[in-house]
Amino acid sequence: MKPLAQLIEAALFAANRPITVEELQTLEPDASLADVRTALEELREHYDFDGHAVEVLELAGGYQILTRRAFAEAIERAQFAVRTPRLTAAAMETLSVIAYRQPVGRAEIEEIRGVSAGGVLRSLQERGLIEVVGRSEAMGRPLLYGTTPLFLELLGLRDLGELPRTDEFTVALQPHKPDTADSDEAAASVPAES
Amino acid sequence: MKPLAQLIEAALFAANRPITVEELQTLEPDASLADVRTALEELREHYDFDGHAVEVLELAGGYQILTRRAFAEAIERAQFAVRTPRLTAAAMETLSVIAYRQPVGRAEIEEIRGVSAGGVLRSLQERGLIEVVGRSEAMGRPLLYGTTPLFLELLGLRDLGELPRTDEFTVALQPHKPDTADSDEAAASVPAES
Amino acid sequence: MTSPQPPTTALGAEPAFVVQLDAFNGPLDLLLHLLREEQIDIADIPIARIADQFLQAIQHLGLNQAADYLEMAGRLLRLKAQMLLPRRDGEEGWEDPRHELVRRLLEYQLIKEVAGWLERAADRRADQQPRGYLPPPPELPPPPLTLDLLELLKAVEQVVSQIPSPVLHRVVARPLDTEGATRRLEALLEEREEFTWLEALGPRPTIVDLLSTLLALLELAKRGRILIAQPEAFVSFTIRRRAPEPELVPVPGEPPTVTPEPAGPAATAPMAELPAPGAVEDPA
Numbered sequence: 001m002k003p004l005a006q007l008i009e010a011a012l013f014a015a016n017r018p019i020t021v022e023e024l025q026t027l028e029p030d031a032s033l034a035d036v037r038t039a040l041e042e043l044r045e046h047y048d049f050d051g052h053a054v055e056v057l058e059l060a061g062g063y064q065i066l067t068r069r070a071f072a073e074a075i076e077r078a079q080f081a082v083r084t085p086r087l088t089a090a091a092m093e094t095l096s097v098i099a100y101r102q103p104v105g106r107a108e109i110e111e112i113r114g115v116s117a118g119g120v121l122r123s124l125q126e127r128g129l130i131e132v133v134g135r136s137e138a139m140g141r142p143l144l145y146g147t148t149p150l151f152l153e154l155l156g157l158r159d160l161g162e163l164p165r166t167d168e169f170t171v172a173l174q175p176h177k178p179d180t181a182d183s184d185e186a187a188a189s190v191p192a193e194s
Numbered sequence: 195m196k197p198l199a200q201l202i203e204a205a206l207f208a209a210n211r212p213i214t215v216e217e218l219q220t221l222e223p224d225a226s227l228a229d230v231r232t233a234l235e236e237l238r239e240h241y242d243f244d245g246h247a248v249e250v251l252e253l254a255g256g257y258q259i260l261t262r263r264a265f266a267e268a269i270e271r272a273q274f275a276v277r278t279p280r281l282t283a284a285a286m287e288t289l290s291v292i293a294y295r296q297p298v299g300r301a302e303i304e305e306i307r308g309v310s311a312g313g314v315l316r317s318l319q320e321r322g323l324i325e326v327v328g329r330s331e332a333m334g335r336p337l338l339y340g341t342t343p344l345f346l347e348l349l350g351l352r353d354l355g356e357l358p359r360t361d362e363f364t365v366a367l368q369p370h371k372p373d374t375a376d377s378d379e380a381a382a383s384v385p386a387e388s
Numbered sequence: 389m390t391s392p393q394p395p396t397t398a399l400g401a402e403p404a405f406v407v408q409l410d411a412f413n414g415p416l417d418l419l420l421h422l423l424r425e426e427q428i429d430i431a432d433i434p435i436a437r438i439a440d441q442f443l444q445a446i447q448h449l450g451l452n453q454a455a456d457y458l459e460m461a462g463r464l465l466r467l468k469a470q471m472l473l474p475r476r477d478g479e480e481g482w483e484d485p486r487h488e489l490v491r492r493l494l495e496y497q498l499i500k501e502v503a504g505w506l507e508r509a510a511d512r513r514a515d516q517q518p519r520g521y522l523p524p525p526p527e528l529p530p531p532p533l534t535l536d537l538l539e540l541l542k543a544v545e546q547v548v549s550q551i552p553s554p555v556l557h558r559v560v561a562r563p564l565d566t567e568g569a570t571r572r573l574e575a576l577l578e579e580r581e582e583f584t585w586l587e588a589l590g591p592r593p594t595i596v597d598l599l600s601t602l603l604a605l606l607e608l609a610k611r612g613r614i615l616i617a618q619p620e621a622f623v624s625f626t627i628r629r630r631a632p633e634p635e636l637v638p639v640p641g642e643p644p645t646v647t648p649e650p651a652g653p654a655a656t657a658p659m660a661e662l663p664a665p666g667a668v669e670d671p672a
Contacts, residue, residue, distance in 0.1 A: 006245060009246060010265035016518055050244070053203040053204035065518075065519065066516035067204045068204065071200070074222075078220050080209035081209055086507070086514075087510070092503040092506055113496065115456040156509060169498055208520045258521060287546055293544075294544065307550070308550065348535040358541065
């Protein structure tokens with residue numbers, strides 16, 4: 001591996017979060033951003049062609065080394081690592097509203113979900129998944145929330161543009177059997193309206 | 195790389211501690227301890243000959259993947275690349291209230307900013323920017339906060355007297371029409387009194 | 389009563405309707421569940437039936453959830469009432485009162501779909517582990533905190549701009565036209581020997597007119613030009629020219645002759661200097 005690729009490997013390995021190209025550039029001030037990108041590509045190919053169990057992924061606006069999905073089960077079985085705990089359904093719903101409506105205030109979130117949102121918002125904020133991004137001009141100047149880079153990291157997304165468009169979801173409330181695991185197939189087959 | 199070496203690479207990468215050969219064996223029950231050792235050796239050689247920035251080390255009775263010593267400096271720099279912490283808007287606002295009103299209690303800060311201040315006060319205190327300077331005589335004898343010398347140091351001020359007077363701000367504290375957005379022009383044209 | 393935990397079933401004919409509310413993320417979620425259980429087309433929700441089922445489902449609510457569910461219960465009951473209102477066939481402007489509820493249900497359903505997608509994405513991501521072991525970071529001085537005066541001042545401005553401007557009661561000085569009122573009264577006195585308070589006020593008096601007239605009257609009485617009397621309680625008092633002997637209430641202390649004080653302070657002073665009521669009657 002070339003020296004820059006080595007430097008980048010060491011940095012990505014040591015950092016436990018996605019690192020941006022700009023941050024990586026500070027490792028070698030003489031290198032251009034293009035050099036950094038080339039070295040990242042070298043590292044990525046190296047991992048891929050040599051059959052490493054880890055890969056370089058683009059996540060939340062940066063790059064991170066993660067184990068490949070194929071080894072998830074083995075790692076979990078051996079209990080060498082703890083799987084990130086799942087969010088509650090309430091937290092996921094709240095995140096969904098914020099992800100699609102950001103910047104969005106608490107009142108709108110509560111209106112859409114039909115329940116008060118204070119506790120969930122606080123806990124999402126504490127986990128670093130959402131943050132206050134401003135204040136509305138509306139009465140009382142309520143706080144507005146948006147998602148953080150950590151949110152993208154949690155979902156394995158490069159950026160918010162990777163979220164599906166809402167019209168790609170089906171909202172089928174036609175009568176159907178309640179117990180079928182419907183979401184995936186239904187979404188694929190039924191075209192959504194507006 | 196052979197499948198067992200891959201499994202071991204994934205496990206060592208994800209593990210949060212050194213892993214013993216016996217533990218690694220649980221990844222592949224069909225493999226013998228000798229197989230595991232051979233695979234570890236394969237992995238180690240792979241890292242060494244391919245010029246990776248990481249290596250397999252035997253540590254505390256187990257095995258770990260760590261960055262090579264040669265990259266310590268680069269990694270340190272990578273840690274520096276963590277964005278210099280800035281104060282959040284909430285912290286800034288709280289700090290400004292304290293700077294101008296000190297000694298000031300939490301209730302007054304919350305009254306002025308319209309939001310609860312507990313978390314922000316704690317973090318400002320942890321950063322050494324504010325400190326408890328006394329207790330109010332009011333009911334419950336609440337703590338009073340003031341700014342620290344570090345606060346002055348960071349701002350490059352000799353003393354608090356060097357803070358600009360509030361009437362030098364564009365948003366004048368003088369009473370003015372509540373509903374006209376007059377702040378800028380008004381402040382620019384009308385000389386401040388006193 | 390034999391089966392201890394009947395499965396979550398919607399209300400058929402059975403009264404044994406058990407819904408584990410903890411399983412729902414709020415009233416909309418519960419409502420969606422009821423609609424699905426009953427295989428109801430969302431375009432045509434039988435509000436009365438669904439409202440009853442909803443009420444039954446939330447009967448045993450814990451207090452901490454109650455507010456959200458009760459609000460929905462209220463909405464449903466109002467909808468139920470609205471649906472009962474008669475409407476003319478083919479009426480143009482009639483809007484289905486269920487429309488808003490349907491919109492919210494669809495929106496919430498969408499959010500649930502999105503949440504499901506996010507959850508699957510998070511699950512997939514959780515299949516990939518980041519580096520597990522992180523050695524303690526080298527002892528570094530904490531990075532310098534970025535803090536500059538400009539930012540602090542911006543924050544001050546931000547705070548200051550958010551302080552609501554105090555609502556001040558604005559006092560508008562509206563000068564009383566006592567002199568005008570005096571002239572009007574004098575003109576009236578020329579014409580008539582006696583008139584009532586209401587006549588003195590004229591048609592549609594403003595509060596300023598009223599006060600001006602009152603002050604003018606008191607001033608005239610003080611100067612001995614008029615007599616003021618109220619025949620009985622709660623009736624308009626009468627004003628009489630004081631040419632002959634006083635037979636009504638005499639104004640004490642003032643000679644009925646020409647007074648050297650043409651207009652006392654009360655006649656010209658703005659409202660703020662309005663003398664206390666006793667001051668005119670009792671100059672001693």
